[in-house]
Amino acid sequence: MSERLQGKTILVTGAASGIGRAVAEGFVAEGARVAFTDRDGAGAAEAARSAGGGSFGLTLDITDESSVEAAFAAVLERGSTLDVVVANAGVQLFGQDAPIADLDLAVWERTVAVNLTGTFLTVKHAVRAMLATGGSIVLTGSPTGLNGEGRDFTAYSSTKAGIHGLARTVAAAYADRGIRVNTVVPGYTETPLVTSISGDAGSRAAIVARTPLGRPGRPADVVGIMVYLASDESSFATGSLFRVDGGMTTL
Template sequence: MTRLQGKTALITGAATGIGRAVAERFAQEGARVVIADRDGEAATATAAAIGAGARAAVMDISDESSVAAAFSALAADGWRPDVVVANAGVQLFGHDAPAAELDLDVWRRTIDVNLTGTFLTVKHAVRAMLAAGGGSIILTGSPTGLNGEGRDFTAYSASKAGIHGLARTVAAAYADRGIRVNTVVPAYTETSLVTAISSDPESRAAIIGRIPLGRAGTPDDIAGAMVFLASDDGAFATGATFAVDGGMTTI
């Protein structure tokens, strides 16, 4: 398991959940990993748990100065990333709502982190990769950005739809300079982000009932797909959307 040997990967939102699982799997595959998270203490703990091939970076993806400073510091230390996973995001359960009921502040907070934050991560990843001659960028999408799955989550769904469009545009713009951009779309995946669903048996059963494989996703399910896209095995994949959703998009 050394498909990422010699590569350096930065994963945002990597202190917990899907991001942490991806960082752990990348490290197992031989990569050096940067645990980028706005929670510096949690990022440091995750990096320590992974071991010598990991380091923490405090990064608030909604703040360009924070993103730029993190990328600059990594480059100065010889940790310029070959792979960037733009995974960090928020879902404001109890606040996000159908459009007519949605507070503007909730919309702005969600877009600032999920869409603008992903854009800023991609922007500075592209700059770093242009200097290095190429690389792989992987975005975390959502079925809510593709279909009516998120009808009660207007801001979140819109932010994820924007991410899908961003990935295709950046892939087209930089393919001739060796930069690949793809989106992985998990179905309902049980992490701390979705405690509002996982702690409610009725809500959990309803969403799992729409997954043909009959179970929730796990962070490890997503990590395997991202290893492929980060590795040379995925060298001909760009601008694509990879559903890892237990068949959810087939119904």
């Protein structure tokens, strides 16, 4: 254990499973005290108990501003500044998201509510918590917001592109307050979010074939860059995209 994050308090959304959980566990291993937050409060609490290190779980629905406010207040009431926030929670509505001519308004609105508005609310309250002290905010992006990888996922791709733009805007607005904002772009990563791909041999083979490193990503693949961005080692990095996609966006 190198403890590169010793003494830091970190909040991670979507931390009950997948990338969020792996990243939160990685922060704990590096010495941080982590608030595992998720709409699945029981899952977040279980993940925090498993990770140990003084971490704790909180129920947080990123689409509900009062829930976001309450979670941030609960962290601050524990007597800590909030040093890092990872805005990771999101949805991808497989079987519902579609090319625009076939996309139902309700699917669009649900995806925007979670991915874009939810990220906005998370970042808004992260910035408020960091105005006096500075800190690092990290957003989870997607190749679908950069190229044509998500052509059949109009809503998801649009929200991820919006997240990339949000990160740049906030980074520019608050750099003078010592708040850094960056985006990590994982490639196809096998988590519970993508079981409709990982469980279908043909779909899985097709997306792996578009990944130059020749394999799907794992949640652990994202941990290293997240630790770097959470640490003081990245003190001169803001407004940037960090791609961990196996080379997918080079094609």
